Amino acid sequence: MKISVFGLGYVGTVAAACLARDGHYVVGVDPNGTKVDLINSGRSPIIEADIDRLIADGVKSGRLSATKSADYGIGRTELSLVCVGTPSQANGSLDTRYVSRVCTEIGAELPRLKRRHTVVIRSTLLPGSMRDIVVPALETSSGLSAGTDFGLCNNPEFLREGTAVYDYDHPPKTVIGEIDKASGDQLMSLYEHLVAPVIRTTVDAAEMVKYVDNVWHALKICFANEIGNIAKDAGLNGTQIMEMFCKDEKLNISKAYLKPGFAFGGSCLPKDVRALTYRARSADISVPLLETIIESNEAQIAKALRMILAKKVRRIGVLGFSFKAGTDDLRESPVVDLIESLIGKGFDLKLYDKNVRIASLVGANKDYILNHVPHIARLMTDTIDDLLAHGELVIVGNNDPAFLAALQASDPARPIIDIAGVCHPLSATHANYEGICW
Numbered sequence: 001m002k003i004s005v006f007g008l009g010y011v012g013t014v015a016a017a018c019l020a021r022d023g024h025y026v027v028g029v030d031p032n033g034t035k036v037d038l039i040n041s042g043r044s045p046i047i048e049a050d051i052d053r054l055i056a057d058g059v060k061s062g063r064l065s066a067t068k069s070a071d072y073g074i075g076r077t078e079l080s081l082v083c084v085g086t087p088s089q090a091n092g093s094l095d096t097r098y099v100s101r102v103c104t105e106i107g108a109e110l111p112r113l114k115r116r117h118t119v120v121i122r123s124t125l126l127p128g129s130m131r132d133i134v135v136p137a138l139e140t141s142s143g144l145s146a147g148t149d150f151g152l153c154n155n156p157e158f159l160r161e162g163t164a165v166y167d168y169d170h171p172p173k174t175v176i177g178e179i180d181k182a183s184g185d186q187l188m189s190l191y192e193h194l195v196a197p198v199i200r201t202t203v204d205a206a207e208m209v210k211y212v213d214n215v216w217h218a219l220k221i222c223f224a225n226e227i228g229n230i231a232k233d234a235g236l237n238g239t240q241i242m243e244m245f246c247k248d249e250k251l252n253i254s255k256a257y258l259k260p261g262f263a264f265g266g267s268c269l270p271k272d273v274r275a276l277t278y279r280a281r282s283a284d285i286s287v288p289l290l291e292t293i294i295e296s297n298e299a300q301i302a303k304a305l306r307m308i309l310a311k312k313v314r315r316i317g318v319l320g321f322s323f324k325a326g327t328d329d330l331r332e333s334p335v336v337d338l339i340e341s342l343i344g345k346g347f348d349l350k351l352y353d354k355n356v357r358i359a360s361l362v363g364a365n366k367d368y369i370l371n372h373v374p375h376i377a378r379l380m381t382d383t384i385d386d387l388l389a390h391g392e393l394v395i396v397g398n399n400d401p402a403f404l405a406a407l408q409a410s411d412p413a414r415p416i417i418d419i420a421g422v423c424h425p426l427s428a429t430h431a432n433y434e435g436i437c438w
């Protein structure tokens, strides 16, 4: 394929060199004359393993060149990769001016082309930027329509500096956010030889995924550092502690606990987060990340409360209020916190939870339910049907699979707030279904 690469920084230079190696004809475009001259003389504008050889080979073969002129790049190619910088502004917001400018330049050339051209954004952009910045810039300057007259994709880059060529060839995944299938198919043809999961999705989701990845990586580093600092203070080797932590691929290095939903609770997590944080504080160890875990958890309870208040109803049914399905444990259940806030605000509540109901009659937790949370116990109904007859609004509080079947057969107009996730299929049938994070 004939490809132009806009922006000859780390991302653009690596993409240009690797695509030329893979047999494509590549024109790099950058206003920086020094970078353009370096590439045209077969040298790399960036320091990276293997890049010098790839650029030298690419230029020698005639498949790689560079220019300062956008019209030269666009005019000779079928697809453009936009790899310009998106730095932070002083207030932390994203500076999208280079993306905007390059899209205006590309758009101005599109009407002159004889065949459909596809624009691919590889720069990191916040969700909605394609819609609000990229598409308007391209359409205004070209007078053409994205998805019909020209193709458009978002294709986040996951390489790391220092191992950039290796990472280009061994990506953790290939994400293609496409405005139409033809654009995605054309882009995918560049990556067909790579062994990596391929995700074809919307442009907004592709934009978001890149941020989720990077924020997660940043979070992991700070988490490991805070744990390392506490471990060292306790006379332990933080590296060894984190190695032990990483051996657990069932709960730690896994998908576990990575589904968005409601706050955590139960008899262990809140207590243990508080204890370790207190221990660090007592030793004057700064653990800002650990310190904000409980705050973040409480913010999720407050969010659910705001969602409920916005429904402007009085009679509410809560399906499931132990801290997770399959248990009768109400200690530190965040759903109980939510219920107590609703009671305090004068809502007329009914609650159903099969396990808590049984426990209130027999079992070790009977005493806890009757003596510690009697105000909750007294609101319990015996059946889901009783609860549905009462609630103008139903809250799904935990993932008991029985709730989905019951709600599927219920009034499709009744508002439902799902803070657990098991009832997501209702989004297709119940117009007033709302999930807390979906």
Ligand SMILES: NC(=O)c1ccc[n+]([C@@H]2O[C@H](COP(=O)([O-])OP(=O)(O)OC[C@H]3O[C@@H](n4cnc5c(N)ncnc54)[C@H](O)[C@@H]3O)[C@@H](O)[C@H]2O)c1
Residues within 6 Å of the ligand: 006, 007, 008, 009, 010, 011, 012, 029, 030, 031, 032, 035, 083, 084, 085, 086, 098, 101, 102, 105, 122, 123, 124, 125, 157, 158, 159, 160, 161
């Ligand atoms: N560096 C990384 O490791 C990395 C990894 C993944 C994603 N990203 C993202 O990729 C994007 C590029 O990052 P980078 O580190 O390669 O940036 P960079 O700052 O190294 O390079 C950007 C290049 O764009 C050029 N440029 C500016 N305006 C231009 C225009 N109108 N036309 C053509 N070129 C223009 C600049 O001259 C510069 O050479 C950013 O959004 C970044 O967040 C970077």
